[in-house]
Amino acid sequence: MPIDRSSGARLVAIVCAAQVFVQIGAYYWPALLPQMMRHWSLTNSEAGWITSSFYAAYMVSVPVLVTLTDRIDAKRVYLFGVGCTVLAHAAFGLFAEGFWSAMFLRGLAGLGWAGTYMTGLKLLADQVDAKMMSRAVTGHAASIGISGAASYMLGDLLAHEFGWRWAFASAGLTAAIAWITVALAVPGRPPPPVKAAAGQPALFDFRPVLRNRSAFAYSLAYCVHTLEMNALRGWGVAFLAWVAVHSGMTGELLSPTAVITVLGLLGTLTSVLGNEASIRFGRRRLIVGAMVLSIAVGLLVGFVGSKGYWLAVVLIVVYGMIIWLDSSSLTAGAAGAADPARRGATLAVHSMLGYAGGFVGPLAIGWPLDAAGGMSPIAWGLAFGVVAALMALAMVVFIAIRPRELEGDRGR
Secondary structure, three states, X not given: OOOOHHXXXXXXXHHHHHHHHHHOOOOHHHHOHHHHHHXXXXXXXXXXXXXXXXXXXXXXXXXXXXXXXXOOOHHHHHHHHHHHHHHHHHHHHHHOOOHHHHHHXXXXXXXXXXXXXXXXXXXXXXXXXXXXXXXXXXXHHHHHHHHHHHHHXXXXXXXXXXXXXXXXXXXXXXXXXXXXXXXXXXXXXOOOOOOOOOOOOOOOOOHHHXXXXXXXXXXXXXXXXXXXXXXXXXHHHHHHHHHHHHOOOOOOOOOHHHHHHHHHHHHHHHHHHHHHHHHHHOHHHHHHHHHHHHHHHHHHHHHHHHHOHHHHHHHHHHHHHHHHHOXXXXXHHHXXXXXXXXXXXXXXXXXXXXXXXXXXXXXXXXXXXXXXXXOOHHHHHHHHHHHHHHHHHHHHHHHHHOOOOOOOOOOO
């Protein structure tokens, strides 16, 4: 049985606050990417691989970790993920020394993310009522968005004042605070026992999830949505820094990390408003509209953004807000369309597909840049053009499947 409304609101607040602390260091790496590329003499492709290793580890571990929450207490899995995050950030600050160690430790951080992101959402879904769930999903996504936005500015500030090693080590400390908070303040709640039945699918049999066309359609769209989002998160600072140099800008009124921080905060607000718009005007309509806009503005970023720094700033912010617009709508769509008995497995597939896209996203920028001979206006245009083409393909598939609206959506 879900807990009462007041207790549910308290639980949402605690978990969302913990997510801010555990995820605050997640984007220190892309925030410091230009500096780290120079420090370790990394190519664009090598930088892309380090960024993508985070999402690769997430992609392969999330089906196991999130699906396990259908059988064991989500809180236990969550604390495991937070523990991995503590270790990954602390070890990066202490021991990272070049391409291979950085890629391994970013992979460990991705394992931690797999044990905290969707498991935190599953922890909430298990304990709040159906009417609160869509907004709990939005609040959860907002907490991740706030921490991600703050991550860029805070990482840059800490690295400037104390060095990049202390910046990463501090992220281990904030994650440890999250571990203690959840361990002490969040009640344990094992899932209901599963009755044995002849022919019942095994725990890791995902075929029933894949046969749920509506949930699967939202997950496929989320795959390319996350590809696009992580391409921007991974390379946004580097792109703006390059445009500043290329355009001869001298007075930095707004640094690249500040721009991406502002973008993250605006994107979080846009995600919340987007989910509310989905409820009021129809989920499919909102998602398809966001896809169309992201294709058009993504092409503008690539082919026009390099003409001036402030033009690039405006385009990047608008592009990011459009990307974030359907973020909560897609995840709430998959969670709401799922069979309640297989919600953990559904979220596992949803997250695995999402971060398969997240793995490809930074590489989809890095590879074209190297293939075109390095950063240049045409290289950036080709890189963002690849991302736009993949989004166009996802839009066609989503429209063809036509997933159902959720209970409470006006378009239902």
